Amino acid sequence: MDSPELVRCIETATLAPSLHNSQPWRFRLTGEEIEVYADHDRQLDVLDPDGRELLVSVGAAVFTLRLALRRAGRIPQLAVLPDPGRPDLVAVIRPGSAAQPSAAVLELADAIERRHTNRQPFLPKVVPADAIEELRAAAGHEGAALTIAGAASRTVIAGLGREAERRLRARDGYRAEMGRWTRPVAHRRDGVPSAAYGPWDALERLPMRDFGLVHAPRQRRSEVFEKWPTIAVLTTGADGPADWIRAGQALQRVLLVATRRHLATTPISQPVEIPGIREVLTDRRAGRFAQMVIRLGYGPPAPATPRRPIAEVLSDRAASHRAGNGGTP
Missing domain, CATH: 3.40.109.10 (NADH Oxidase)
Structure with a gap:
């Protein structure tokens, strides 16, 4: 895959849900490898002092990136926490062999842009x-x-x-x-x-x-x-x-x-x-x-929440270790 296509997949990954829409992730592209980092500067100290929800949020971005690669016709290869010396490095993902995405994969990927947290009342209707x-x-x-x-x-x-x-x-x-x-x-x-x-x-x-x-x-x-x-x-x-x-x-x-x-x-x-x-x-x-x-x-349509531009989350360097008080946008 060429770099522009990989960047588009990373941009799709940023549509993942996160605590308070904090988007606590950072990506690094090296060749065809995509490194996914936890950005502890965006950790919520009061709600999430141990960083559990931060990693849940980053995990959601990892899955979204996997699905974006699969939609692009590649089978993603995933390594989770691959380097004990770099605990902020959550995952490394490579686009593996080429494979035509199934209809089910395309339908699931199409839902990425439509998924929004809905805080409205739901209808009194049973989920089948x-x-x-x-x-x-x-x-x-x-x-x-x-x-x-x-x-x-x-x-x-x-x-x-x-x-x-x-x-x-x-x-x-x-x-x-x-x-x-x-x-x-x-x-x-x-x-x-x-x-x-x-x-x-x-x-x-x-x-x-x-x-x-x-x-x-x-x-x-x-x-x-x-x-x-x-x-x-x-x-x-x-x-x-x-x-x-x-x-x-x-x-x-x-x-x-x-x-x-x-x-x-x-x-x-x-x-x-x-x-x-x-x-x-x-x-x-x-x-x-x-x-x-x-x-x-079942509820009414929910609004989308904003996302940081790709230039803010994709860099040629690893995410820095946390210093001082984080969590402030």
Whole structure:
């Protein structure tokens, strides 16, 4: 593959989801090798002090890059955490042998540009069983598991999410960190814009993050959300950096399959941002470590969030190690 085509694939990878749309990744192109780095300057210290969600976000970009290469007619070769001496180097991907992409690959790749986090109320409509099975298979394909909550566990998860939100708001620096990533700035290319905040759940059944908390408290509106949401928990078999990257790849595959099935999705991370609450969702004996909660359903179109230009994320040097206070766009 020539460099312009590889750059286009990298640009597609930047459409992956990330915590607060922080886009904590950097890419380096050496010949045909694409190095993917974690950009710790974009880590959210209050919500993600150990960098777990940062690596989940980078993992989502890794999967998106793999899929972009596959759409371009190459079978990607992936090495995760290939160099212990460079812990910020998350993955190295090479375009392998040529292979015509299948119709299924093209359909999934076409969903990349259409996938957006949807924070609106969903319709009171059941997600079909065959769609659920396809989502489970998508997670399994990436070495993770997706469990759909039953009526009782759904109520428990929603309650845990609300408690997590309450505890997060009480943390020192929470509002300041939220403010940094929702601050309205002209021509901003990261963070959560006001169009993507979404309303507040009038009945407070769902733990929806209130992105209007800092900059638009008077403009916040409330709406009634679905009474019986479809909630899924994404888990991995272990809980180290490689598993967090795996979780990100599985998360993005699940979200893209859902998008292809015309489902709206909302990753809900509050329950896994409080260690004690995350532990409740984790079953260590069964090897199920909770990595993300996902809300699924049918909703109105969601707006796209901005992306940093390729010149900011692609360079001929490795991402620098973190120095000082990061997380500020």
